[in-house]
Amino acid sequence: MNKNQLTKxxxxxxxxxDYHFEMISLPYINKKIExxxxxxxxxxxxxxxxxxxxxxxxxxxxxxxxxxxxINWKNDDLNKFKKIKNDIEQNKKMVIFIKGKENYIxxxxxxxxxxxxxxxxxxxxxxxxxxxxxxxxxxxxxTYKNMLNTTGERKTDKI
Numbered sequence: 001m002n003k004n005q006l007t008k009x010x011x012x013x014x015x016x017x018d019y020h021f022e023m024i025s026l027p028y029i030n031k032k033i034e035x036x037x038x039x040x041x042x043x044x045x046x047x048x049x050x051x052x053x054x055x056x057x058x059x060x061x062x063x064x065x066x067x068x069x070x071i072n073w074k075n076d077d078l079n080k081f082k083k084i085k086n087d088i089e090q091n092k093k094m095v096i097f098i099k100g101k102e103n104y105i106x107x108x109x110x111x112x113x114x115x116x117x118x119x120x121x122x123x124x125x126x127x128x129x130x131x132x133x134x135x136x137x138x139x140x141x142x143t144y145k146n147m148l149n150t151t152g153e154r155k156t157d158k159i
Contacts, residue, residue: 043075
């Protein structure tokens, strides 16, 4: 269990660039949308343009592309926290990606823990910039049971 988490077992992901993050998360996001789960991406930077470009080059149905692009890919934490609160009140199943620098992830997790404490319908995936954490990569990965990559979610002890 992540040392920083109080209530949720979390998954981590590592990315080298915005496009890399999107390529890692896209199959998983698509799967969760098909399962009728809400997907929220809390991000330190705006991903709208890179996601638009990536989706335009993907071999997916237009309907699927539209559903994925409807996710708020902007840096818009306040509105996303409102959505999380509303979704929790409605007992919706959701996946929350937290993408950014280590400090951003820690700060968002403090808030997420408070907002999601009473819900068991939430899965959180902390997405780290590999360049920033490269000196302590093993230490961070060791605090998670699962890791997300392009082939899906895997136990960290099998990576």
